[in-house]
Amino acid sequence: xxxxQLFTKICNDIKSIKIQGATNVAKxxxxxxxxxxxxxxxxxxxxxxxxxxxxxxxxxxxxKKSKAxxxxxxxxxxxxxxxxxxxxxxxxxxxFTHCHSTNVVRxxxxxxxxxxxxxxxxxxxRPLFQGRKTAxxxxxxxIKVTTFVDSAAQIGIKKSNLVLFGADALLNDSVIxxxxxxxxxxxxxxxxxxxxxxxxxxxxxxxNVKLEQRDFHEVWNPKKNMIHVKNPAFEPIEIKNITGxxxxxxxxxxxxxxxxxxxx
Numbered sequence: 001x002x003x004x005q006l007f008t009k010i011c012n013d014i015k016s017i018k019i020q021g022a023t024n025v026a027k028x029x030x031x032x033x034x035x036x037x038x039x040x041x042x043x044x045x046x047x048x049x050x051x052x053x054x055x056x057x058x059x060x061x062x063x064k065k066s067k068a069x070x071x072x073x074x075x076x077x078x079x080x081x082x083x084x085x086x087x088x089x090x091x092x093x094x095x096f097t098h099c100h101s102t103n104v105v106r107x108x109x110x111x112x113x114x115x116x117x118x119x120x121x122x123x124x125x126r127p128l129f130q131g132r133k134t135a136x137x138x139x140x141x142x143i144k145v146t147t148f149v150d151s152a153a154q155i156g157i158k159k160s161n162l163v164l165f166g167a168d169a170l171l172n173d174s175v176i177x178x179x180x181x182x183x184x185x186x187x188x189x190x191x192x193x194x195x196x197x198x199x200x201x202x203x204x205x206x207x208n209v210k211l212e213q214r215d216f217h218e219v220w221n222p223k224k225n226m227i228h229v230k231n232p233a234f235e236p237i238e239i240k241n242i243t244g245x246x247x248x249x250x251x252x253x254x255x256x257x258x259x260x261x262x263x264x
Contacts, residue, residue: 077248088194094162096184098181104198162196166199198245200247211232
């Protein structure tokens with residue numbers, strides 16, 4: 001496979017969500033960028049996942065920082081998130097999560113290795129079933145997982161005592177995550193279940209991001225012209241529903257987190 005073919009493959013894998021998780025997407029985009037390190041490449045990569053500030057931040061850092069420095073940020077941030085997550089997971093917890101987040105999955109696996117006893121409830125996350133990836137990775141690490149169809153998520157949330165969501169974008173007025181997250185956060189808040197966002201600070205964007213609308217064929221290809229299918233990929237989680245954020249900067253209320261990242 002030559003460089004052009006590899007670049008095309010990486011772009012297709014990012015666009016089709018074959019590569020999942022904001023961190024994994026950013027790493028793949030960085031690899032693609034260094035195949036053809038020029039401004040045209042940046043524009044192509046930016047267009048693949050418009051709701052991913054980490055991708056943007058990573059590619060913008062290329063040239064200002066070495067590839068090794070950028071990759072070190074990812075590993076260091078995850079290590080700090082792992083240590084911070086231990087402070088909020090109590091033994092015998094039932095933790096609810098949605099979709100697939102590298103930060104969340106790795107933090108939970110770390111907590112398991114450190115002796116924390118807990119189980120996880122998660123969603124299938126239709127239509128592409130990213131939640132199954134989460135379930136498999138946690139199960140492979142010896143963590144007990146119960147997967148709910150999305151429409152039964154409320155049952156799992158009410159039986160949980162902690163909600164951990166990843167994030168695709170950390171904004172000034174909300175957190176953007178997989179569609180369903182906003183609704184699930186409302187349920188958790190109503191039932192007084194704490195909700196923490198687990199995310200690398202590089203997902204912060206001072207500007208609003210475009211919420212990706214994906215191809216309706218992922219859901220259904222109806223034969224009747226009068227049936228229209230909507231397939232939104234993301235939605236906001238209101239800040240009022242968020243107990244706090246766990247990042248490499250620490251565990252803090254979202255308002256305090258914003259003060260930190262705005263200074264940076």
